[in-house]
Amino acid sequence: MVVDDFAKYVPLPAAIHLRIVHNTGTFTLTMTAPHEFDPQLLSEVAALPAMPGVYRYFDAEGGVLYVGKARDLKKRVSTYFQKNHGGTRIGHMVTKIARMETTVVRSEAEALLLENNLIKSLNPKFNILFRDDKSYPYLKLASHSFPRVAYYRGAVEKKHRYFGPYPSAWAVKETILLLQKVFKLRTCEDTVFNNRTRPCLLYQIKRCSAPCVGHVTPEQYALDVANAERFLQGQAEEILTELEKQMRGHAEKLEFEQAAELRNQMSALSKVLHQQSMETGGDKDVDILAVKVHGGKACVNLAMVRGGRHLGDRPYFPTHVEHAADLAGLDGDSPQPAGAEAAGKIKSLEALVLEAFVAQHYIDVPVPPVLVCSQPVDKELIAALIMQTGNKVTAIHQPREQRRIWLEMAQKNADLQLARLLAEQGSQQARTRALAEALELALDNLDALRIECFDISHTAGESTQASCVVFHGHKMQSAEYRRYNIDGITPGDDYAAMRQVLMRRYSKLAEAARNNTARLPDLVLIDGGKGQVSMARQVFEELGLDLGLIAGVEKGEGRKVGLEELVFADGREKVYLGRDSAALMLIAQIRDEAHRFAITGMRAKRAKVRVGASRLEDIAGIGPKRRANLLQRFGGIRGVTSASAEDIATVEGISRELAEEIYRVLH
Incomplete structure (x- = not known):
């Protein structure tokens, strides 16, 4: 041809x-x-209305592939199925589509809000996704006749006043310190406040006006609270003017002590204003957003100005950024004209990342009236935020004066944070590679290496818990951690506890792995030496699993860090990786995380179980040693409580009279 x-x-x-x-x-x-689609799916696409809405694509296993919004559902969705996308990521995604869901809304703004709510809740594989498991801290003015100022993180209640959010706990605590210096508001808990008979140290160092003992009238304290609220809202200059008028009024009436107090308050407030005057430039509430994309990763740095004070910044690292560039071409309702990219009509990857952050971040966080951005933000997105909040929101690109300085600072921090992330990931990948080579793990893809590590924790046999932590994709996967309550064993028997947790963990998993419905880890780390590994060997032999998966982390000579050795269940000789080995660093990181997770779980369980345990130490004659003997003998406070006086008297160091006293107190 x-x-x-x-x-x-x-x-x-x-x-x-x-x-x-x-x-x-x-x-x-x-x-x-082109890929052949299910005829039913194509008929659903053909039947879509030409209306605004949101669409979701699912794979054969029910996993969410992509969530998108459209001004015209029929036109947008059809572009995925009418074109041959070749070997791009879009083509890869399209071949996986097995099912589709759509939701029709009234406007594109509503579609935008719904889209980002669904992205945050469904975690699709091909959307830029910002995950932030940590809630923002707030400054709280608790409802009370003498309100207290406090650090707060969690769901807000209408009866209290909240200010924020703040980028960090440090920013909240620094603000509380300022309020104490200037307005002398109390910070003590209500239980302490209600039982004070004399002022605390904060009164002595002029950080509190001591309302607990009546050193300030309710009216004066309420005025201080009102001024503190205005200060947090950025009205410090107005407060300063009013304080000056009040001071002059007291001076004219020869009330010099009251005038001196106001003078000191004005002095403290003036110092705060002087420190902030060069930073704010008159703005009260502003968010500064800078984005950096490099090496397939992205960072959005968010800096906050609240009440005219620059409170610091916070970095965010989205996932699935690598898919955004390919999907950008389908992000509009019509094909981009030739030369559009050169004309600036196709959004850059930085702009896509920034818009994804704005849309997802402000779903749960109040939007300030001004956003200073390193990339232009779509007007439709700002309109959606205005519709959501009911307040005016302005996005400023290419700012001037003080705002430009803020943005340059935020951009520099975004660059530094992304460079740090890439360096850490490179280091972590090097550690993974070193461990795979040291243990001769046959892996074609290091990203798929999965390690599970187990540790046992208890206090003298009480509240025994086992932890299982997971390392996968070059990092710890906290969402896959598990804790196991250990019961039915002799208190303090770590071997029995290890046997129980391994049997519970792998009995079902082994069967699923044989049916190819689950995947066993590539390495099972045991925090312990020959005894623990021997117990793991017995469990794996009973379950028919490969003994080569097991490695114990045995303490070295003198239990010194860096001298650990690996003990294997399949008969291999011990391996000492070397103090400076990257492989040992990774093993130590995983082992320490398992230990931390076990300890925190055990302490929480112990605190929950000890209903009356503290009363043991309150009994005359019961010290730490006798208490430990009791708990170890009966397996915890519940066992002590259920024991008779005769049984308690059999414990070493416990007399008959003391046993009867213990029984009386606990019952």
Whole structure:
């Protein structure tokens, strides 16, 4: 076939091999027909309305692939199925689509809000996704006749006043310190406040006006609270003017003590204003957003100005950024014209990341009136935020004066944070590679390496818990951590506890792995030496699992860090990786995380179980040693409580009289 006649054979119905003759030679061209979709899916696409809405794509296992919004659902969704996207990430995603869901809304703004709510809740594989498990801290003015100022994190209640959010706990505590210096508001808990008979140290160092003992009238304290609220809202200059008038009024009445107090308050407030005057430039509530994309990763740095004070910044690292560039071409309702990218009509990856952050972040967080952004933000997105909040919101790109300085600072911090992340990830990948090579793990893809590590924790046999932590994808996966309450064993028997947790963890998993419905880890780390590994060996032999998966982390000589050795269940010789080994660093990181997770779980369980345990130490004659003997003998406070006086008297160091006293107190 001559190449000039090639066009008449397009489109091709299936994979066809064409022998093409040209004056420069002969070569073969292979063309593949587009992916064939389920006819029912295509009929659903054809039946879509030409209205605003949100669509979701699902794979055969029910996993969410992508969530998108459209001004015209029919037109937008059709572009995915009418074009041949080749080997792009879009093409890869489209071939996985098995099912689709759509929701029709009234406007594109509503579609935008719904889209980002669904992205945060469904965690689709091909959307830019910002995850932030930590809630923002707030400054709280608790409802009370003498309100207290406090650090707060959690759900807000209408009866209290909240200010924020703040980017960090440090910013809240620094603000509380300022309020104490200037307005002398109390910070003590209500239980302490209600039982004070004399002022505390904060009164002595002039950080509290001591309302607990009546050193300030309710009216004066209420005025201080009102001024503190105005200060947090950025009205410090107005407060300063009013305080000056009040001071002059007291001076004219010869009330010099009251005038001196106001003078000191004005002095403290003036110092705060002087410290902040060069930073704020008159703005009260502003968020500064800077984005940096490099090496397939992205960072959005958020800096906050609240009440005219720059409170610091906070970095965010989205996932699935690598898919955004390919999907950007389908982000509009119509194909982009030729040369659009050069004309700036196609959004940059930085702009896409920034818009994804704005849309997802402000679902749960109040939006300030001004956003200073390193990239332009779509007007439709700002309109959606205004509709959501009911307040005016302005996004400023290419700012001037003080705002430009803020943005440059935020951009620099975004660059530094992203560089740090890439360096850490490179280091972590190097550690993973070093461990795989040291243990001769046959892996084609290091990203798939999965390690599970177990540890046992208890206090003298009380509240025994086992932890299982998971390392996968070059990092710890906290969402996959598990704790196991250990029961039915002799208190303090770590071997029995290890046997129980391994049996519970792998009995079902082994069966699922044999049916190819689950995957066993590539390495099972046990925090312990030969005894613990021997117990793990017994469990794996009973379950028919590969003994080569087990490695124990045995303490070295003198239990010194860096001298640990690996003990194997399949008969291999011990391995000492070396103090400076990257592989040992990774093993130590995983082992320490398992230990931390076990300890925190055990302490929480112990605190919950000890209903009356503290009363043991309150009994005359019961010290730490006798208490430990009691708890170890009966397996915890519940066992002590259920024991008779005769049984308690059999414990070493417990007399008959003391046993009866213990029984009386606990009952």
